Amino acid sequence: xxxxxxxxEVSLAGLGSGALLSLTALAFVLIxxxxxxxxxxxxEILMMGGYFFLAFAAGWGLxxxxxxxxxxxxxxxxxxVVERGIIRRMLGESPISVFMVTVGLGSVxxxxxxxxxxxxxRTLPDFMGTAPVFIGEAYVSRKIAISFAVxxxxxxxxxxxxxxxxxxxxxxxxxxxxxxxxxxxxxxxGVFSLAWTIGCGTAAGAGVLLGSIGGIAPTMGxxxxxxxxxxxxxxxxxxxGALVAGLAIGLVEAWTGTYLGGEYKLVFTFGILIxxxxxxxxxxxxxxxxxxx
Amino acid sequence: MRIATANETYLxxxxxxxxxxxWAWTAVLAAGLAAAPFALNNYWLYLACLVAINxxxxxxxxxxxxxxxxxxxxxxxxxxxxxxxxxWLDRNVGAPFLVNLFxxxxxxxxxxxxxxxxxxRVKGLYLAIATIGASIILQFxxxxxxxxxxxxxxxxxxxxxxxxxxxxxxxxxxxxLVPIAxxxxxxxxxxxxxRIGRAFIAIRDRDISAEVLGIPLLRYKLLSFAVSSFYxxxxxxxxxxxxxxxxxxxxxIVESIFYLAAVIVGGMGxxxxxxxxxxxxxxxxxxxRFGVEAISPYVDNAGTLLSPVRTVVFGALIILFxxxxxxxxxxxxxxxxxFFHLWPFRK
Amino acid sequence: MPDAMKPARLDVEGLSLSFGxxxxxxxxxxxxxxxxxxALIGPNGAGKTSMFNCIxxxxxxxxxxxxxxxxxxxRVHPPARARMGFARTFQNIALFRGMTVLDNIKLGRHAHMRxxxxxxxxxxxxxxxxxxxxxxxVERDIIDFLEINHIRHMPVAALSYGLQKRVExxxxxxMRPRILLLDEPVAGMNREETEDMARFILDVKEExxxxxxxxxxxxxxxxxxxxxxxxLNFGQVxxxxxxHEVQADPQVVAAYLGSGDPAALMKRLAxxxxxxxxxxxxxxxxxxxxxxx
Numbered sequence: 001x002x003x004x005x006x007x008x009e010v011s012l013a014g015l016g017s018g019a020l021l022s023l024t025a026l027a028f029v030l031i032x033x034x035x036x037x038x039x040x041x042x043x044e045i046l047m048m049g050g051y052f053f054l055a056f057a058a059g060w061g062l063x064x065x066x067x068x069x070x071x072x073x074x075x076x077x078x079x080x081v082v083e084r085g086i087i088r089r090m091l092g093e094s095p096i097s098v099f100m101v102t103v104g105l106g107s108v109x110x111x112x113x114x115x116x117x118x119x120x121x122r123t124l125p126d127f128m129g130t131a132p133v134f135i136g137e138a139y140v141s142r143k144i145a146i147s148f149a150v151x152x153x154x155x156x157x158x159x160x161x162x163x164x165x166x167x168x169x170x171x172x173x174x175x176x177x178x179x180x181x182x183x184x185x186x187x188x189x190g191v192f193s194l195a196w197t198i199g200c201g202t203a204a205g206a207g208v209l210l211g212s213i214g215g216i217a218p219t220m221g222x223x224x225x226x227x228x229x230x231x232x233x234x235x236x237x238x239x240x241g242a243l244v245a246g247l248a249i250g251l252v253e254a255w256t257g258t259y260l261g262g263e264y265k266l267v268f269t270f271g272i273l274i275x276x277x278x279x280x281x282x283x284x285x286x287x288x289x290x291x292x293x
Numbered sequence: 294m295r296i297a298t299a300n301e302t303y304l305x306x307x308x309x310x311x312x313x314x315x316w317a318w319t320a321v322l323a324a325g326l327a328a329a330p331f332a333l334n335n336y337w338l339y340l341a342c343l344v345a346i347n348x349x350x351x352x353x354x355x356x357x358x359x360x361x362x363x364x365x366x367x368x369x370x371x372x373x374x375x376x377x378x379x380x381w382l383d384r385n386v387g388a389p390f391l392v393n394l395f396x397x398x399x400x401x402x403x404x405x406x407x408x409x410x411x412x413x414r415v416k417g418l419y420l421a422i423a424t425i426g427a428s429i430i431l432q433f434x435x436x437x438x439x440x441x442x443x444x445x446x447x448x449x450x451x452x453x454x455x456x457x458x459x460x461x462x463x464x465x466x467x468x469x470l471v472p473i474a475x476x477x478x479x480x481x482x483x484x485x486x487x488r489i490g491r492a493f494i495a496i497r498d499r500d501i502s503a504e505v506l507g508i509p510l511l512r513y514k515l516l517s518f519a520v521s522s523f524y525x526x527x528x529x530x531x532x533x534x535x536x537x538x539x540x541x542x543x544x545x546i547v548e549s550i551f552y553l554a555a556v557i558v559g560g561m562g563x564x565x566x567x568x569x570x571x572x573x574x575x576x577x578x579x580x581x582r583f584g585v586e587a588i589s590p591y592v593d594n595a596g597t598l599l600s601p602v603r604t605v606v607f608g609a610l611i612i613l614f615x616x617x618x619x620x621x622x623x624x625x626x627x628x629x630x631x632f633f634h635l636w637p638f639r640k
Numbered sequence: 641m642p643d644a645m646k647p648a649r650l651d652v653e654g655l656s657l658s659f660g661x662x663x664x665x666x667x668x669x670x671x672x673x674x675x676x677x678x679a680l681i682g683p684n685g686a687g688k689t690s691m692f693n694c695i696x697x698x699x700x701x702x703x704x705x706x707x708x709x710x711x712x713x714x715r716v717h718p719p720a721r722a723r724m725g726f727a728r729t730f731q732n733i734a735l736f737r738g739m740t741v742l743d744n745i746k747l748g749r750h751a752h753m754r755x756x757x758x759x760x761x762x763x764x765x766x767x768x769x770x771x772x773x774x775x776x777x778v779e780r781d782i783i784d785f786l787e788i789n790h791i792r793h794m795p796v797a798a799l800s801y802g803l804q805k806r807v808e809x810x811x812x813x814x815m816r817p818r819i820l821l822l823d824e825p826v827a828g829m830n831r832e833e834t835e836d837m838a839r840f841i842l843d844v845k846e847e848x849x850x851x852x853x854x855x856x857x858x859x860x861x862x863x864x865x866x867x868x869x870x871x872l873n874f875g876q877v878x879x880x881x882x883x884h885e886v887q888a889d890p891q892v893v894a895a896y897l898g899s900g901d902p903a904a905l906m907k908r909l910a911x912x913x914x915x916x917x918x919x920x921x922x923x924x925x926x927x928x929x930x931x932x933x
Contacts, residue, residue, distance in 0.1 A: 038418050086616060090615070095418060099418050100611060100615060101611065101612050101616070103366070103550060104608040104610070105608060105612060106608065107547075107604050108604075111601045111604030111607075112605060114601035114604065115601040225429070271430065274423055277423050278410070278411055281419055302772075303775040303776050480762070481761075483762065483763035484760050486771060487759075487763065488746075488747075488749070488753040488755055489755065491739070491743055491750065492750055494736060494738055494739055494743075495750075498739070502730060502734035504698075504718045505696050505728060506815065507722030507723060507750045507815065508750055516757065520757070
């Protein structure tokens with residue numbers, strides 16, 4: 001096999017996991033745009049999605065096609081409960097306090113998973129088949145190809161919703177100016193709930209896809225950290241940024257993982273993060289905030 | 294009942310300890326700390342040493358997060374820098390352990406300044422994210438710079454020795470670790486009586502107007518990072534002499550969350566808060582251990598529950614305190630004190 | 641009075657500042673004589689606060705210079721300006737809520753203190769001496785002077801608006817000002833609080849001899865205590881001179897003060913509304929009428 005073909009295959013795999021990063025980053029952006037909260041627990045919600053699927057498909061023996069929506073609903077439910085029970089109480093507190101609340105939330109979720117399912121990695125029941133897909137001559141794992149397609153579809157749907165659906169417009173209005181949106185009759189608390197519910201549901205869905213590719217484990221939340229890098233690179237409030245940066249980081253991780261060794265993946269990712277923070281802290285597509293006295 | 298303090302000089306009014314009653318309590322506390330090792334068994338001495346180490350590190354984090362308003366999820370990594378430095382110096386140089394501790398602190402401070410550099414451009418949450426990135430990169434270094442860190446196997450540390458006596462028992466270590474921690478806490482308390490401490494608080498409360506009032510932001514943010522990670526480095530060094538081994542598993546991001554939780558639970562921006570928080574958070578797992586031991590006859594593998602339960606409880610404490618008692622345990626203590634100041638005239 | 645506080649002269653020469661395409665200040669020149677009270681007035685949006693931010697170094701003007709006793713300080717960073725003797729208060733009070741009144745005031749001295757980190761940690765020798773000296777000086781020259789003895793140990797968040805403004809003045813005085821920049825010192829105050837503040841500002845001028853430049857909307861107060869008035873409109877100086885001269889200047893009356901005659905005022909407002917000029921002058925005109933009466 002030629003080096004070039006191998007490179008193409010690695011890159012395709014990178015784009016596949018990049019799409020999942022984009023999807024997870026989208027959950028971040030959605031919640032940040034609406035509520036100005038950086039939800040560090042997105043990675044753990046993603047992990048919960050994987051474990052919910054495990055519970056429904058393997059534990060209860062549901063068909064995967066029922067278990068997937070159930071897992072997404074589970075993630076969405078966590079989002080709704082957290083927003084209603086915790087985040088809304090923190091309204092008006094400093095963003096740093098809310099951030100630390102999500103750090104605590106992540107810790108709680110990891111602990112719960114370890115309590116219920118133990119610390120060993122698990123594999124999810126297969127529902128995508130294993131027959132490889134070829135793009136030209138290049139081999140792509142079927143699961144990665146399907147994940148890529150699903151993630152792309154979901155992101156496209158989101159973009160359309162943002163633009164055309166009333167709820168999407170309300171969300172954008174809330175993101176621009178909460179007080180103004182409120183006085184225009186937009187149900188801002190409703191938008192908050194909606195963003196958390198949809199955001200966490202999305203993350204849980206990404207968790208099912210990710211888990212069916214590489215298995216699930218309580219440490220899976222670390223994927224959320226990579227997604228965090230994606231959001232910083234793309235811009236905290238930019239959907240397009242999440243998309244582009246997700247694919248880019250996916251590629252970088254695939255290349256470094258293959259050519260340098262797996263342990264270099266995170267170092268490169270976070271090296272990019274720190275570089276980005278130094279050069280362009282509001283991200284490639286993010287809005288720069290103007291400081292006022 | 295105590296109504297007010299009347300001091301004759303400004304020096305007395307600026308002092309940390311202002312009244313006779315406070316002096317008396319301080320003396321009782323010091324005497325108690327000095328006498329405790331003779332009354333405690335080995336298990337409690339072990340805990341006391343651990344509390345001392347954690348108080349030192351939490352106080353450092355409190356300077357950065359509680360007082361300067363810069364959230365860090367890197368305290369564990371800074372401790373690791375201190376611990377590895379001590380272990381390496383101990384093996385390769387063999388300097389006295391106090392020198393090693395100090396060097397560990399300095400090394401951690403240097404790394405802290407490096408990690409704080411993004412504060413040139415970013416603030417608040419972005420900085421917290423930068424510290425996560427730095428922790429992950431440091432973790433990579435510990436794991437892969439095998440010639441210095443021993444890679445995944447880590448390093449063993451010879452016992453610290455004072456005047457030729459190796460400090461091997463918890464009883465001996467207590468008399469070294471507790472005074473060091475106490476000095477560090479005193480230093481932090483002093484810091485906030487001077488212009489430097491005031492500058493930190495000003496940066497936390499309104500960082501842009503602080504600049505117009507004459508405080509160079511970057512320099513003071515970096516200074517705060519340096520002091521905080523110096524504390525972490527010394528605490529990490531004490532940790533190395535206490536457990537006598539350092540490895541990449543010793544200080545993970547979980548450790549950083551532990552210290553953040555300690556500061557939040559104890560009380561951000563309060564010296565007392567750092568002490569109470571670190572003590573409380575060190576003792577929580579022990580209480581949980583008792584709980585797990587109590588149920589172990591009835592539950593299979595109860596021992597394996599300990600770590601996850603701990604993780605849940607740490608997270609839950611962070612959330613509960615931030616939502617319901619953002620000033621932390623220190624505020625509760627103050628409330629109780631105020632009650633007794635006016636007692637018995639008001640209930 | 642410390643001798644390092646010789647009143648300074650301030651010259652603004654041809655200063656221009658724009659945000660993107662928006663011209664906030666356009667070629668403004670004026671001087672503040674040592675030891676005088678100069679008022680900078682003008683309708684909302686005239687560029688007064690932008691001018692203040694340029695003078696204190698928070699904004700960098702595109703053209704022109706700010707001279708402090710003849711020395712060009714246009715590119716000097718705010719902390720260095722504080723060391724030279726610039727001190728200011730803020731339109732929206734910028735006290736540090738987590739500190740007591742005393743600590744807020746002491747903070748003002750920061751740039752003139754020398755305690756280094758090691759001395760601070762030990763609080764021994766020079767550090768303790770410096771703190772005690774500062775405390776004595778603050779008590780003697782500032783706390784007694786501004787009559788805030790009763791609140792010195794209170795957290796600033798617990799104070800009334802008027803007192804907070806007074807603490808801000810106290811903090812500015814602790815900066816050993818050679819020029820004091822007051823951004824709307826009596827905005828939002830009732831009559832009694834306004835009179836107190838006016839008295840304190842005059843006392844500062846008389847007892848400390850400090851040069852004072854203030855932005856203020858309260859015409860009565862401006863006319864009572866200023867030695868010199870500069871009027872800005874749309875980022876340009878439209879008049880300058882002694883208070884009574886400015887008051888009589890037809891251009892100023894037309895642009896800003898209102899005529900004092902309700903019928904004429906109504907006519908002018910109607911004309912402004914027709915022209916679609918949104919200068920905020922209407923509200924000003926109303927208030928100024930009371931001031932000139």
